[in-house]
Amino acid sequence: MPARSAGRQRYQWGLLLLVAGLLVAWVLLDGGGRTEPAPTADRTSSASADPASGLPTVRLADLPPEASQVVDLIDRGGPFDEDEDGSTFRNDEEILPDRPRGYYREYTVPTPGSDDRGARRIVGGDAGELYWTGDHYRSFSLIVRPG
Secondary structure, eight states, X not given: OOHHHXXXXXXXXXXXXXXXXXXXXXHHHTTTTOSSOOOOOOTTSSOSBOTTTOXXXXXXXXXXXXXXXXXXXXXXXXXXXXXXXTEEEOOTTOOSOOOOTTSEEEEEOOOTTOSSOOSOEEEEETXXXXXXXSSTTXXXXXXXXXX
C-alpha cells in the first residue's frame, strides 16, 4: 500500500474516532435524554436535603406553575385531568422512602405543548408529603410548601 493511501486511511479512522467520542460525550452530558433539568434545591433554608429522606428539597414556588395547580387539586381531592391521577405509585425505583404498597399516589403535571402525559409528576404520600419528579421517576425532590 502506498504511503499516501495509508496516511489517508489513518486520517479517516482518526476522524471516525473523534466523531464517535463526541457522540458519546454528547449522550453522557445530555443526561440520557432528560426532558427537563432537575429543580434547584430549597432556597429557603441552608440545608439542601431533607434530613428524613436524604432527598433534595425544592420550593413549590420554584416549580413550573402547572405543579402549583396540581397541588391545589390534590388538596381539594380533584377532579384530575388524567385517568391515572390518584393511582398507586409503587416506588419501584426505590428512591422515595420505603413505605407499604398503596402509601404513595401519583399525579400528572401537564407539560405545555406535549401530546402525552409527559415526564412531570407529583407523588404524594399518605402523611401529606409531596415529591416532584421532572424526569419520570429518575429523580425526586421533596416539595416544600410556603407557611
